[in-house]
Amino acid sequence: MIRSVIVYGLVSSAVLALTAMGFSLTFGISGVANFAYGAFYILSGFLVWALLNYLKFPFVLAIVVTIGVVGGLGFVTYWSILLRVRGVVLSEVIATFALGVGILELFRWLGFVTYEFTLPSFIKGMVVIAGVPVDYQRLFIIGIALALVIFLYFFTHYTRIGLAFRGIAQNERTAISLGIKSDLTGALSLALGSAMASVAAIVILPLGIISINTGYEVLLIAVAVGIVGGLESVPGILVASLILGYAQVITGTYLKPEWMAVVYLAAIVLVLSIKPSGLFGKFKELEERV
Amino acid sequence: MEDGSILEVENVTKWFGGVAAIITVSFSLQRGELLGVIGPNGSGKTTLVNLLTGFVKPDSGKVIYQGKDIAGQQPYKVAALGIARTFQMAKPFYQLSAFKNLIIPLYSPRVKKLRGGKYGNRDDVAIDLLEDVGFERDSFVPYKVASSLPHGYLKRLELARCLALRPDLLILDELFSGMSMSEVAGTLPIIEKLNTEGLSIIMVEHRLKELFRIAHRVMVLNFGAKVVDGSPRQVMDSDAVKAAYLGDEDEG
Amino acid sequence: MRYRKERLDRGIKVRCDDVFALSSYREVLYLAMPKVLPVAILLIFPLLKGVVGLYYEKALVITCAISLLALSWDLMASVGLISLGQALFFGAGAYLTGYLNYAFKLSPILTIPLGTIGGALFSTFLLLPVLRLRGVYFAIVTLTLPLLLGRFIDTTKILGGGEGISGLSPLPNLWFELYVAIFAMLVCLFGFRRLINQDYGLVLQGIRDNDRAVMSGAINIYRFKVEAVFIAGLAGSFAGAFMTHYYQFVGIPAFAMDYSIVPLTAAVLGGPGTFAGSVIGAFILVPLSEALRGFGTLRVVFYSAILIICVVGLPEGIFHYMRRKYHQFERRREIG
Numbered sequence: 001m002i003r004s005v006i007v008y009g010l011v012s013s014a015v016l017a018l019t020a021m022g023f024s025l026t027f028g029i030s031g032v033a034n035f036a037y038g039a040f041y042i043l044s045g046f047l048v049w050a051l052l053n054y055l056k057f058p059f060v061l062a063i064v065v066t067i068g069v070v071g072g073l074g075f076v077t078y079w080s081i082l083l084r085v086r087g088v089v090l091s092e093v094i095a096t097f098a099l100g101v102g103i104l105e106l107f108r109w110l111g112f113v114t115y116e117f118t119l120p121s122f123i124k125g126m127v128v129i130a131g132v133p134v135d136y137q138r139l140f141i142i143g144i145a146l147a148l149v150i151f152l153y154f155f156t157h158y159t160r161i162g163l164a165f166r167g168i169a170q171n172e173r174t175a176i177s178l179g180i181k182s183d184l185t186g187a188l189s190l191a192l193g194s195a196m197a198s199v200a201a202i203v204i205l206p207l208g209i210i211s212i213n214t215g216y217e218v219l220l221i222a223v224a225v226g227i228v229g230g231l232e233s234v235p236g237i238l239v240a241s242l243i244l245g246y247a248q249v250i251t252g253t254y255l256k257p258e259w260m261a262v263v264y265l266a267a268i269v270l271v272l273s274i275k276p277s278g279l280f281g282k283f284k285e286l287e288e289r290v
Numbered sequence: 291m292e293d294g295s296i297l298e299v300e301n302v303t304k305w306f307g308g309v310a311a312i313i314t315v316s317f318s319l320q321r322g323e324l325l326g327v328i329g330p331n332g333s334g335k336t337t338l339v340n341l342l343t344g345f346v347k348p349d350s351g352k353v354i355y356q357g358k359d360i361a362g363q364q365p366y367k368v369a370a371l372g373i374a375r376t377f378q379m380a381k382p383f384y385q386l387s388a389f390k391n392l393i394i395p396l397y398s399p400r401v402k403k404l405r406g407g408k409y410g411n412r413d414d415v416a417i418d419l420l421e422d423v424g425f426e427r428d429s430f431v432p433y434k435v436a437s438s439l440p441h442g443y444l445k446r447l448e449l450a451r452c453l454a455l456r457p458d459l460l461i462l463d464e465l466f467s468g469m470s471m472s473e474v475a476g477t478l479p480i481i482e483k484l485n486t487e488g489l490s491i492i493m494v495e496h497r498l499k500e501l502f503r504i505a506h507r508v509m510v511l512n513f514g515a516k517v518v519d520g521s522p523r524q525v526m527d528s529d530a531v532k533a534a535y536l537g538d539e540d541e542g
Numbered sequence: 543m544r545y546r547k548e549r550l551d552r553g554i555k556v557r558c559d560d561v562f563a564l565s566s567y568r569e570v571l572y573l574a575m576p577k578v579l580p581v582a583i584l585l586i587f588p589l590l591k592g593v594v595g596l597y598y599e600k601a602l603v604i605t606c607a608i609s610l611l612a613l614s615w616d617l618m619a620s621v622g623l624i625s626l627g628q629a630l631f632f633g634a635g636a637y638l639t640g641y642l643n644y645a646f647k648l649s650p651i652l653t654i655p656l657g658t659i660g661g662a663l664f665s666t667f668l669l670l671p672v673l674r675l676r677g678v679y680f681a682i683v684t685l686t687l688p689l690l691l692g693r694f695i696d697t698t699k700i701l702g703g704g705e706g707i708s709g710l711s712p713l714p715n716l717w718f719e720l721y722v723a724i725f726a727m728l729v730c731l732f733g734f735r736r737l738i739n740q741d742y743g744l745v746l747q748g749i750r751d752n753d754r755a756v757m758s759g760a761i762n763i764y765r766f767k768v769e770a771v772f773i774a775g776l777a778g779s780f781a782g783a784f785m786t787h788y789y790q791f792v793g794i795p796a797f798a799m800d801y802s803i804v805p806l807t808a809a810v811l812g813g814p815g816t817f818a819g820s821v822i823g824a825f826i827l828v829p830l831s832e833a834l835r836g837f838g839t840l841r842v843v844f845y846s847a848i849l850i851i852c853v854v855g856l857p858e859g860i861f862h863y864m865r866r867k868y869h870q871f872e873r874r875r876e877i878g
Contacts, residue, residue: 027678033678035626035682035685081850081854084854085853085854085857088857089624089677089678090619090624090677090814090853091853091854091857092678093624093626093677093678093681094624094806094810094849094853095849095850095853095854097626097681097685097849098845098846098847098849098850098853099846099850101799101803101842101845101846102842102843102846102847102850105839105840105842105843105846106840106843108839109837109838109839109840109843216689219682219685219686220686220689220690223682223683223685223686224686227679227682227683256697259697259698262690262693262694262697264686264690265686265687265690265694268683268686269668269671272671272672272674272675272683273671343758345754364757364762365754365757365758366757366758366759366760366761366762366763367762369757369758369759369760369761370760374758375758377754377755377758381752381754381755382752382755383747383748383751383752383755384751385751386744386747386748390744393741393744393745394744394745394748394755394756394759394761395759395760395761396741397741397742397744397745397759397761398759398760398761399760399761399762400760401760412741451755451758451759454759455759455760
């Protein structure tokens with residue numbers, strides 16, 4: 001039993017990390033609110049499905065096109081909507097939130113609610129690790145999650161664009177005066193974050209069906225991971241995913257499976273009461289406290 | 291605690307990441323004293339103000355105000371105890387008129403207590419306060435929206451905001467920055483008068499000529515550490531101070 | 543020939559700005575009408591029962607509930623707290639009321655006030671840890687709280703679980719239903735407006751605009767935030783409590799996103815911070831959504847579109863626009 005908990009906990013953590021990363025990049029690191037994140041996630045799933053089943057695209061092409069389209073959608077969202085309301089927190093939140101809800105409910109109205117909406121796994125089959133059966137798809141998830149976390153860390157700490165992302169979050173005026181094109185950077189950040197949502201969706205959705213409510217859950221996960229780990233910190237994403245992932249699996253195995261959602265609520269409330277900036281969050285603490 | 295000292299700062303230190311913003315700074319302030327704090331840019335002056343007023347929590351050391359250690363307390367509690375501060379970047383409530391800006395501090399429990407419970411119209415008090423800091427009374431200036439006021443007026447509004455609290459200790463963070471010569475000349479006597487009436491004041495400033503005229507004592511900071519602490523004359527003659535200023539950059 | 547558009551106060555408005563406001567019945571009427579007329583219409587409307595029909599009265603009750611939620615949102619927004627989950631207040635009030643009625647057989651006269659206060663207390667308590675955070679973080683958590691509570695009730699099967707509690711006591715009579723709803727809404731509308739215009743409201747807005755300055759003015763901003771949330775919670779929980787007895791049912795739909803999105807849209811449409819705008823927005827949106835009932839979830843898409851358009855294109859909302867039209871007129875002037 002313990003061994004399955006350990007292995008599935010790892011899988012669960014990887015899923016959470018992968019899910020949360022795009023949101024953290026956009027919101028935590030660049031300071032651009034993206035409440036349409038969950039919608040982009042689900043949109044990616046449906047887009048791949050449509051490309052595969054209606055246009056009969058080869059799998060690889062479908063994936064690449066989807067990631068590109070959703071990334072582009074992120075860019076366009078910033079350029080058309082966020083650009084006009086940047087700086088007014090109320091409007092940013094509401095605009096992206098409305099966009100997200102609009103997209104998700106549009107899908108619901110269009111009837112994408114039956115069981116036939118699934119995505120194929122990358123590799124079929126499974127392997128047995130330490131006496132626990134794990135299918136390749138889940139291993140793949142762990143791999144991609146790890147790769148992206150490492151990529152994200154180096155990207156935001158060592159590349160010019162990545163540092164620009166962090167710059168516009170901390171102090172936009174200073175960033176502009178240093179020659180960072182704040183709007184372009186923000187748009188790129190939203191694009192990249194959305195593309196990551198796409199990647200996460202493509203890899204994770206094969207595990208189940210594409211369900212509209214998952215769109216809202218994705219946002220919840222991203223937020224929970226961000227708050228627990230510290231929104232602007234990449235190591236924070238890692239650690240928070242591990243904590244929440246294992247908490248989830250342990251709750252599911254030893255207590256009732258239905259209580260898993262409560263884990264998020266408890267974690268959020270707990271962290272916010274004790275250390276509001278998150279486990280690894282640093283400077284945000286000053287802003288929030290003061 | 292010495293008799294007559296209102297503030298004792300003991301070995302206060304604050305790190306931001308790898309940078310030491312304030313290193314074991316200690317000083318004391320007597321009641322009714324006007325202490326100037328000067329130093330090159332980046333020497334930690336504003337951090338010191340933040341440490342004294344609760345906006346930043348020190349990593350070590352004590353800030354003893356009227357006998358109590360207030361280091362790390364919430365800013366509103368520190369203000370309620372009687373320490374008022376201005377902000378380097380004057381940020382009034384832009385959409386409100388000048389006198390309405392003062393309603394908010396006048397609403398605080400501290401002011402209520404000082405005036406013995408309920409009291410009359412805050413609007414009238416606000417207009418009076420503005421007059422005290424040099425707003426022309428019978429003009430429309432106090433009624434103008436803050437966003438339309440020139441910078442010098444905004445700075446004086448900051449001062450009025452502090453005075454609304456009836457503080458025992460007033461901390462001015464570069465109040466004169468951005469003010470014209472005539473505005474400074476007009477505001478200086480106001481500060482001097484407040485001090486002679488018994489208000490203890492700490493003034494962080496770059497405009498040394500004006501500061502030296504009214505300060506009892508001056509403290510010099512450089513790279514987060516205290517360099518010199520003495521009368522204006524002593525500070526002006528000090529070699530260490532000359533090195534601090536002329537070594538890096540000209541003072542502003 | 544070039545033209546310039548200029549905006550001038552109407553003559554009657556100028557006359558009203560001074561002592562002359564009371565000089566004749568025309569000025570008094572001009573000032574009073576925008577406030578009195580809608581209220582009068584609202585109060586008379588239910589009396590037209592025979593003429594207008596029951597359907598419109600049901601719509602009126604729901605509109606009042608949404609108005610209450612929108613007003614509650616507006617109050618929180620005035621202190622800088624953007625809520626994406628007003629359903630929290632609604633559901634809390636609804637469930638508490640339903641439970642008191644079901645378990646203790648208390649009559650609605652008791653359960654509604656208790657549900658209101660209890661719901662507000664519970665919601666405020668839940669939001670306490672989050673109040674210290676910046677607006678965006680607050681928004682995120684408010685979005686998730688109703689969803690999580692709904693899920694919680696569903697999985698733990700308490701308070702009726704997925705099926706909810708039905709067969710609750712009805713409200714005494716139709717007059718009660720209509721007039722209590724309208725009355726509650728008007729009390730909140732004028733009450734909140736009064737509050738915001740007092741010095742207390744100035745402090746709230748100060749917290750929204752520049753909380754550091756407010757804090758250095760020796761004011762405990764957290765206390766004010768808590769108070770604002772509680773007061774807003776009273777309005778929201780009342781809506782929930784009232785509707786529970788109106789429907790004679792409470793269930794997980796009490797935490798549905800509808801109760802978060804529609805008030806939000808109404809307030810944004812009407813103009814955040816104006817309170818009257820929230821009510822106007824509700825009175826526009828709810829009948830509209832009833833008309834669109836056939837379209838199912840497309841309604842929500844419709845709300846989203848309105849939200850985005852308003853936020854980007856008309857951030858001050860309809861109320862300001864209407865007021866401007868009422869007080870000012872435009873004309874074109876030749877220049878050059």
